[in-house]
Amino acid sequence: MARSMLIITRQSPWSGPSAREALDIVLAGGAFELPLGLLFLDDGVFQLVAEQKAGRLEQKDLTANLQALPMFGIESLYAAQRSLSERGLDEARLSLPVELLDDAGLSALINRYDHVITL
Amino acid sequence: MATLHLLSHSPFSDDRLVSCLRLLAADDALLLCGDAVYALQSGTSQRKALELMPDSVALFALDEDLCARGLGDLPPRLQQVDYGGFVELCCRYDRTNSWL
Amino acid sequence: MKFAIALFSPAHSPASRRALRFAEAALESGHEIVRIFLYQDGVHSASANTVTMQDELDLGEQWARFISQHKLDAVVCIAAGLRRGVLDQQEANRYRRPAANLAAGWELSGLGQLHEASQQADRLVCFGGH
Numbered sequence: 001m002a003r004s005m006l007i008i009t010r011q012s013p014w015s016g017p018s019a020r021e022a023l024d025i026v027l028a029g030g031a032f033e034l035p036l037g038l039l040f041l042d043d044g045v046f047q048l049v050a051e052q053k054a055g056r057l058e059q060k061d062l063t064a065n066l067q068a069l070p071m072f073g074i075e076s077l078y079a080a081q082r083s084l085s086e087r088g089l090d091e092a093r094l095s096l097p098v099e100l101l102d103d104a105g106l107s108a109l110i111n112r113y114d115h116v117i118t119l
Numbered sequence: 120m121a122t123l124h125l126l127s128h129s130p131f132s133d134d135r136l137v138s139c140l141r142l143l144a145a146d147d148a149l150l151l152c153g154d155a156v157y158a159l160q161s162g163t164s165q166r167k168a169l170e171l172m173p174d175s176v177a178l179f180a181l182d183e184d185l186c187a188r189g190l191g192d193l194p195p196r197l198q199q200v201d202y203g204g205f206v207e208l209c210c211r212y213d214r215t216n217s218w219l
Numbered sequence: 220m221k222f223a224i225a226l227f228s229p230a231h232s233p234a235s236r237r238a239l240r241f242a243e244a245a246l247e248s249g250h251e252i253v254r255i256f257l258y259q260d261g262v263h264s265a266s267a268n269t270v271t272m273q274d275e276l277d278l279g280e281q282w283a284r285f286i287s288q289h290k291l292d293a294v295v296c297i298a299a300g301l302r303r304g305v306l307d308q309q310e311a312n313r314y315r316r317p318a319a320n321l322a323a324g325w326e327l328s329g330l331g332q333l334h335e336a337s338q339q340a341d342r343l344v345c346f347g348g349h
Binding site for chain 1: 227258259329333334345
């Protein structure tokens with residue numbers, strides 16, 4: 001049975017390549033049809049804000065790539081409820097369908113996976 | 120199925136420790152290395168937060184980092200490990216989660 | 220146990236030294252290292268171009284020697300490497316860059332190698348940040 005991996009992304013899309021490099025790990029695993037999960041935690045939840053304009057910073061559009069994840073067979077997407085509320089983000093207006101987790105849910109999520117990478 | 124969380128950033132300039140403490144499961148463990156050992160500094164809220172973790176959560180620190188920084192007055196619950204101990208902890212716990 | 224070790228920060232970071240000392244201890248304890256994988260700024264740990272002063276630790280050199288001595292599978296993520304200017308001769312030629320600087324013993328390859336190592340390993344341990 002394949003070993004599962006949870007990728008936790010904690011950086012905003014605009015703080016450097018970390019958000020994209022987290023996504024690249026997910027996409028690479030998806031290409032091999034591995035059991036993967038992606039959790040948006042802390043500033044990582046800023047990746048979920050709708051209607052961002054990457055072009056203004058001469059960056060590629062991360063949102064479009066994130067929205068394509070289900071096409072690559074990656075549907076286990078999660079976000080930390082606390083991180084959203086701390087940052088004043090409306091759970092109902094995110095750019096991706098994510099399962100929201102409270103702190104207990106986050107601990108349980110991590111402990112379900114064989115490997116974890118937190119970027 | 121417990122997790123060993125690895126922290127290496129100073130808790131005074133960074134929110135990784137706070138974020139980590141919120142999602143520790145009952146049997147998880149914390150290994151402090153690098154500047155994260157500053158969380159053990161006495162008289163700080165970070166030290167208090169570590170002391171207030173449930174007894175079931177094991178607290179470890181890499182000995183070389185404690186020694187290099189001249190940290191004394193360590194909490195009784197803290198277990199110091201060397202690299203051999205670090206390796207053993209990674210085997211003992213089901214997974215590691217490094218807060219990079 | 221089989222370990223996969225991933226490193227995300229450069230040779231001058233404490234995390235790089237910590238990763239190496241961990242890797243050494245893992246082998247000394249009788250474990251196996253399936254692969255060392257460099258990602259993000261970790262690719263700089265495989266640069267042959269860093270210069271350290273004589274009284275400073277040359278971690279790039281220590282990593283290269285460790286890999287060679289134990290015949291370890293040591294991979295640098297090619298996408299992360301290109302972005303940060305860590306190239307082998309093939310990539311330097313392909314992109315017409317003035318120099319190849321990948322240290323001996325390391326190989327440029329894709330993220331698939333990280334996943335393959337994770338599938339083979341009992342434990343994946345990541346080092347990075349500070």
